Amino acid sequence: MSKIDENINFKPPSGFDIEFLPAEKRLEQYLIDTMRNVFEQYGYTPIETPAVERLEVLQAKGNQGDNIIYSISPIVSEDGDKDSDRRGLKFDQTVPLAAYIARHLNDLSFPFARYQMDMVFRGERAKKGRYRQFRQCDIDVVGRGKLSLLYDAQIPAIIAQIFDAINIGKYLIRINNRKVLTGFFSAIAITPEQIRTCLKVVDMLDKIGEAKVKLELEKQGVSGSQAEQIIGFTKIKGDNNAVLEQLAQVSQALGNPTDFEQGISELREVINGVIALGVPTDKYCIDLAIARGLEYYTGTVYETTLIGYESLGSICSGGRYEELVGIFVGEKMPGVGISIGLTRLLRQLMDAKVLKPLAPSPAQVMVLNLNPEFMNTYLQVSQTLRQAGINVLTSFESRPIGKQFQQADKLGIPLCVIIGEAEVKSKTCNLKNLKTGIQKAIALDDLVAEILAEIALKH
């Protein structure tokens, strides 16, 4: 057989080179399963929205997404397709959540806690580590009218449980409250117009450093002394009690301004909840330098840093918002949530050797083919193992036994079942563990128990 056309470029389009090898995809699947498991332990339910939404929906928050939205249209135009050019691919999970809630308002129960782990699309300029399609894993809980701050407190517990389960190493969940920042900014006479940009500049502290932040703040019309106050404020450090205590002192010195007090009170309530949920104190802290770039956050904000890999930036971020998911319903619907850009994060963690791909094959056992005459035995043994929940690859090809071991090894299959003429007669088999090299003769009747024991030993 010859190629269809020598000149076809079968590589993915630029920015869409997101596909994993089987061993990597199995790791991604393991992470997805782990996250699902934790999300469901906290009562979050799965949803999935279409990849394609009306442009008017995608653009509902203003035209901020316009430079990253892809529209879709049939390559051969068809009369019946009147929606052409008025549809686009979703670029985040938040606007679709707002649409989902509006579409199913009467079928949902509030507070509505959902997770969502499908693909989003962004027509950004392609560069290394930036993808035009990626899996975005979000959880959000949305209330009608109000939403307890304890939902904010659960978020660090959820993040910690996930990162502990996947053995990612040391990490730090950094918690702040937008009202603490904006309340302080107001109190030192930063104008309402300057506050937005001040938040964005403070958000860059980690990336550009103090000196540049000061310059940037001054560019926004903030005075040198105000800029120094802001930078000094973001540097308040200590354990949670110490930081809350210092915030109380700052507030008192400023005459206990309402917004600032509100922020401190919310932050205290969230931290108390995190403590009550038993999250170990070395996993989280209050960090007054966390601002988050996105405009819609109004209260609690989170970032998560992987210790020793700070250059990756925040690996899990989010916060509370008031005016976001109610936009299509026309009600106040406060929410709080976090987001993990899984495709990029997984590629980074594998590149940094923080996480290692799994075995390329899910099979735990390979039943070798020593002689095609015994194939019925091989098939029956394979089915018996499968009925016990064991993943089995039966070797159908007639290949030298050495080649079959090689294949099992290449696929990461730890156990091989070897049945030749003598074994068929005696209703036994040889079970070889490719990792230890140990081979045992076993009665076929004992094979399931023996394999289950070998698999359990691995953990």
Place this chain on the structure above:
Amino acid sequence: MSKIDENINFKPPSGFDIEFLPAEKRLEQYLIDTMRNVFEQYGYTPIETPAVERLEVLQAKGNQGDNIIYSISPIVSEDGDKDSDRRGLKFDQTVPLAAYIARHLNDLSFPFARYQMDMVFRGERAKKGRYRQFRQCDIDVVGRGKLSLLYDAQIPAIIAQIFDAINIGKYLIRINNRKVLTGFFSAIAITPEQIRTCLKVVDMLDKIGEAKVKLELEKQGVSGSQAEQIIGFTKIKGDNNAVLEQLAQVSQALGNPTDFEQGISELREVINGVIALGVPTDKYCIDLAIARGLEYYTGTVYETTLIGYESLGSICSGGRYEELVGIFVGEKMPGVGISIGLTRLLRQLMDAKVLKPLAPSPAQVMVLNLNPEFMNTYLQVSQTLRQAGINVLTSFESRPIGKQFQQADKLGIPLCVIIGEAEVKSKTCNLKNLKTGIQKAIALDDLVAEILAEIALKH
């Protein structure tokens, strides 16, 4: 808060109304997990390819997909995006599989057995039950140069295991071999040019019936007697041995033509494998009327009918092909696989009440909020349960207890933990089973064991 704009239409675009309510999505997730589990028991490994491929890749099999391919382009054109209009959304999982194999040829081990369960996109005219985006669940195993027919035999075992696991009711896997049909057609002097269209016409037997098939065949230039022979051939019935025996007789009567004999021999080998794999004989049969519409099948073909719901058509179909996935590599790469259009099938099965949505919430327990003063206890009890792997929704809102029971009921949460002042003092709680109405007083120390027992009872 007011709506952003009264006039925004937040419904999904036509053909993209694929999203499920939480209870339905949880059922889909259960089906996906069940399928994954079975696929992995047979050693199939997961992959996922990008939604977006180069048009030259999507069109590589000829321009047959042109009338269903969506192209994507940024709504605001950007200099850096040179691929605009040369990319499209994938419309099946097969062409992307061919591209995936070409892209990773040296990293894969052959035979390469993979499953894939992500979304495909088809710009077809929208009509009821036809979606423009849907989840297509495919498995395929691909060899280099050759591929054992035992892979074909495993397919019915996999289908049966899945449909038995999800309790879908009675079904019948109908098996045939394209070479049996084409070999027979040749032997009765159907010309090579007519064979393709004859296959397509025979494929419509179920839908349009014998009389129309005869007319259609005659339109293709097939003589009345040939048409009768074809229809008579597809009606050969009986158990597998009887059908194979009759095929042998027909072949002998026709002088044992090579292609026909080859088809019969392949079909016999596949059926023998299915028997050896222990698939119950009432789950499958040889059906000589199965042809499959797609041109690329060259050997075994499958369709699956849900008994009592024949109008749904085949709910799981596939077959063997020789000239498909090697197109970008330029090697012979025979494969065999099946496909389930999950989005449509699930909607149909729910509409027909064959499958019922799960509970809207994954939570198994709701910890009620009787008094916010005891919230720390509620949080700690919730965490203890979660550490035992139990899914818990903690009630944060201060609502009357009746409302909280109502919410648990609406979310399908079977158990409620009730802790008031007396219980806090005595370190006990009340555990109420909403299904039985039975409420028990339990020491907090015994709560995990009691709940695990209650959950186990459900199964």
